[in-house]
Amino acid sequence: MPWKKKLWNDLGYMGKHKRIWTRLGKAFHCEDSFCNKKSKTFGWANISGKYEESTTDWKQLCMSCHKKFDFKKRNPNGMSDKNQRQIIINGLLRIRDEINFIIASASIK
Numbered sequence: 001m002p003w004k005k006k007l008w009n010d011l012g013y014m015g016k017h018k019r020i021w022t023r024l025g026k027a028f029h030c031e032d033s034f035c036n037k038k039s040k041t042f043g044w045a046n047i048s049g050k051y052e053e054s055t056t057d058w059k060q061l062c063m064s065c066h067k068k069f070d071f072k073k074r075n076p077n078g079m080s081d082k083n084q085r086q087i088i089i090n091g092l093l094r095i096r097d098e099i100n101f102i103i104a105s106a107s108i109k
């Protein structure tokens, strides 16, 4: 079977990173203006979070800025993972109370 180049949308997370690497070359500097220039490891970071094929959706970041960037992308409101977990738990507890209420009111007759 002949080797066929995979379509962009069929690529996984690593595949997309690899394809960008092949297309744009190895990342060699950090494009973050607030970079502390301590990390010497650079990589391609996806900007929109949609992993677009367009090379404008990628930028070079050092490992340190990449971590900060990904954290901000996951937590746009600046909330920590712990806070987000608590919000989800509170939501589930409220749903449980509502279900209990519905069961309780259904059995009163």
Ligand SMILES: [Zn+2]
Binding pocket: 030, 031, 032, 035, 036, 037, 061, 062, 063, 064, 065, 066
């Ligand atoms: Zn940096």
